[in-house]
Amino acid sequence: MRTASFRAAIAAVALLSFAPAVAAAPAKGDAPVTEAELAAHIKILADDAFEGRAPGTDGEDRTIAYVVGEWAKAGLEPVPESMTPWLQPVPFVETQATGGTAKFRAAGRDLALGGDEGIIVTGRDASVALADVPALFVGYGIDGAGKVNADVRGKLAIMLFDNAPFGDKLPRYRERRQMLADAGASAVLVISNGAVPWPALRESLGGKYVRLASAKSGAPVSGFLSPEAGDALLKAAGQDGAALREAAKSPDYKGAALPVTADFTAGSSVRPFASHNIIGKLPGAKPDGKAVLFLGHWDHLGICAPEGETDRICNGAVDNASGIAVLIEVAKRLGKGARPDRDIYFMATTAEEKGLLGARYFADHPVVPLSDITVALNVDTIAISPRGTPVATIGRGKPAYDAVVRDVATKLGRTLDEDGEADAFIQRQDGWALGAKGVTSLMVGGSFSDMKLLEAFLGSDYHRPADNFSDNIPLGGAAEDADLHVALGRAFADTKRWKGEPE
Numbered sequence: 001m002r003t004a005s006f007r008a009a010i011a012a013v014a015l016l017s018f019a020p021a022v023a024a025a026p027a028k029g030d031a032p033v034t035e036a037e038l039a040a041h042i043k044i045l046a047d048d049a050f051e052g053r054a055p056g057t058d059g060e061d062r063t064i065a066y067v068v069g070e071w072a073k074a075g076l077e078p079v080p081e082s083m084t085p086w087l088q089p090v091p092f093v094e095t096q097a098t099g100g101t102a103k104f105r106a107a108g109r110d111l112a113l114g115g116d117e118g119i120i121v122t123g124r125d126a127s128v129a130l131a132d133v134p135a136l137f138v139g140y141g142i143d144g145a146g147k148v149n150a151d152v153r154g155k156l157a158i159m160l161f162d163n164a165p166f167g168d169k170l171p172r173y174r175e176r177r178q179m180l181a182d183a184g185a186s187a188v189l190v191i192s193n194g195a196v197p198w199p200a201l202r203e204s205l206g207g208k209y210v211r212l213a214s215a216k217s218g219a220p221v222s223g224f225l226s227p228e229a230g231d232a233l234l235k236a237a238g239q240d241g242a243a244l245r246e247a248a249k250s251p252d253y254k255g256a257a258l259p260v261t262a263d264f265t266a267g268s269s270v271r272p273f274a275s276h277n278i279i280g281k282l283p284g285a286k287p288d289g290k291a292v293l294f295l296g297h298w299d300h301l302g303i304c305a306p307e308g309e310t311d312r313i314c315n316g317a318v319d320n321a322s323g324i325a326v327l328i329e330v331a332k333r334l335g336k337g338a339r340p341d342r343d344i345y346f347m348a349t350t351a352e353e354k355g356l357l358g359a360r361y362f363a364d365h366p367v368v369p370l371s372d373i374t375v376a377l378n379v380d381t382i383a384i385s386p387r388g389t390p391v392a393t394i395g396r397g398k399p400a401y402d403a404v405v406r407d408v409a410t411k412l413g414r415t416l417d418e419d420g421e422a423d424a425f426i427q428r429q430d431g432w433a434l435g436a437k438g439v440t441s442l443m444v445g446g447s448f449s450d451m452k453l454l455e456a457f458l459g460s461d462y463h464r465p466a467d468n469f470s471d472n473i474p475l476g477g478a479a480e481d482a483d484l485h486v487a488l489g490r491a492f493a494d495t496k497r498w499k500g501e502p503e
Contacts, residue, residue: 029337030333030337031333033329033486035476035478037325038475039473041324041325042321042325042475044066045066045317045321045325046467048313050063052300052313052314053321054300055092055210055273055350057302059302060350063299064086067278067298067328068278071086071331072280073332074331074335075335076331076335077280077283078279078280078281079345082279084276086280087278088276088277088278089274090274090275090358091212091214091272092210092213092275092357093211093270095209095268095269096209096268096269097267097268098267098268099265099267100120100121100223100265101265101266102223103262103263103264104135104236104260105262105263106237106259106260107259111260113229113232117226118226118230119189119225119229120201120202120206120224121223122209122221122223123221123264124222125268127266128220128265128266130220130262130263132262133187133262134155134156134257135257135261135262136150136155136156136157136158136255136258137256137258138150138152138157138159138180138255139160139245139247139249139255140160140163140170140176141177142164142167142171142176142179143251143253143254144166144251144252146167148180149253150254152180152183152184153185154185154186156185156262157180157185157219158191158230158233159176159188159189159190160191160245161190161191161192164251165249166249166250178218180219181216181217181218181219182216186220187222187223187262187264188218188219188222189223190223190225191225191226192226192230198226211354221266237259275299277362279345280347281345282334282339282344282345284341285340285341286342287341289372290372290374290500291345291373292340292342292374292493293344293368293373293377293439294331294344294346294347294376294489295348295349295376295430295431296323296327296348296430297323297348297350297351297358299320299349299351300315300467301314301463304463304465305465309465311465311466314463314464314465315465317383317469317470318457319467320379322383323379323382326379326382326478326481327346327348330346330482330485330486334490340490341495341496342492342494342495343368344493345373347362352429359430359431359432359433360433362433363433363439370434370438373434373439374498374500375439375441375442376434376442377444377485377489378443379485380430381447381457382477382482383474383477383478384450384453384457384474384477384478385447385450385476385478386474387476387480388477389449389477390414390415390446390449391409391415391445391446391449392416392417392418392444392446392448392449393444394423394426394429394443394444395431395435395440395442396418400502401440401501404488404492405488407491408484408487411487414480417449422448429443444484444485444488445484445485446477447477447481453474
């Protein structure tokens with residue numbers, strides 16, 4: 001079923017790809033983006049027919065066909081010499097836990113931790129069985145220099161979830177867990193901080209986990225301990241949980257060996273599949289070897305609720321059909337108006353919801369040299385704020401770039417929000433993957449300026465079936481932010497106006 005629909009979509013795309021190019025007529029100015037234009041795109045992309053736009057599904061095929069069709073009509077072209085016009089295949093491996101057990105022993109006796117309700121165990125491979133694995137409490141798993149803080153080879157590493165309270169820009173929990181696996185840990189169990197309700201955590205870990213096929217493998221066994229189970233295990237090992245957590249706050253902490261061994265069994269279903277980044281190019285009128293990149297993720301969570309629920313689809317209207325709608329309208333203005341000097345690329349990434357995976361893959365396998373990208377402008381979850389909301393920038397701090405944003409926003413009658421609250425989201429968006437490779441990446445607009453509105457969305461419709469299209473979605477701010485991105489694209493693509501960050 002999917003193969004046939006996908007071939008039909010690509011066939012339609014091919015017809016558009018090889019249509020004769022139409023020269024763009026110069027325009028005195030770009031027409032403002034309207035709320036109705038954005039609503040029309042969001043309504044389609046968030047329709048139930050797209051099944052929540054999960055990677056590797058028929059919903060992906062429909063999304064590709066729609067986005068490529070709209071970008072082709074806007075005047076974009078497939079990247080030259082691409083083996084797969086418009087598409088960058090991204091190989092994934094999907095695993096889903098089918099069951100797992102954990103047993104702990106001290107001095108030859110089984111430890112009772114109050115049942116298995118506070119333990120979640122998953123396996124990396126289809127079947128895993130480990131016996132007599134020695135346990136080690138590693139605190140945050142790293143020292144003040146961001147290095148693994150203990151010899152974990154062949155051991156069970158028990159790690160705290162929270163970010164380390166020392167050092168600067170240290171790895172977050174996923175990265176720390178992978179570092180322990182890379183150091184040879186046979187198993188990694190993370191003690192939850194209780195912020196995510198245990199039933200929700202158990203449900204999420206029982207779902208499907210997607211990673212890049214090229215990604216490093218995690219530990220053979222991984223999982224979570226509830227705070228209560230973690231303290232019970234440490235107590236059974238003769239340790240005081242509170243005292244260990246306090247000791248772990250030192251950047252010199254080296255971990256504590258526990259007189260405990262563990263046995264694990266775990267099983268998973270494993271499925272390799274491919275998804276796609278969608279990439280189009282607007283050739284510049286006076287290309288100089290530098291390019292502007294617009295990006296936003298097309299994916300969402302797909303069918304996310306269990307059978308029996310009235311609404312099972314997480315449609316992702318705000319997150320991120322709204323961002324793709326903005327990219328479509330920005331492409332139309334730049335493609336049909338006065339042609340910018342520099343090449344401009346548009347990319348709709350896959351699997352952002354799985355950990356920025358599509359953006360990470362592009363960063364490792366760029367279709368345009370990363371050194372050529374003078375700026376990347378990410379658009380995500382943009383339908384939050386009303387008109388008149390100040391402009392915040394995630395990724396600010398480079399004076400020359402900040403000056404362009406300030407100048408462009410001010411000329412559009414926008415004020416700037418520079419209180420820094422938006423900085424908390426820098427690692428939660430696709431620009432982070434590019435920034436890690438040295439590409440200056442900005443996320444500019446009003447959605448991350450009004451924290452009360454953003455937090456209201458994150459605490460209600462976010463990642464739930466309720467994130468549907470409706471007439472109540474605030475699109476005034478999104479339309480203003482779309483105009484802002486048209487102007488930013490023109491500014492950064494102007495070879496006279498923007499020559500890059502001074503050395």
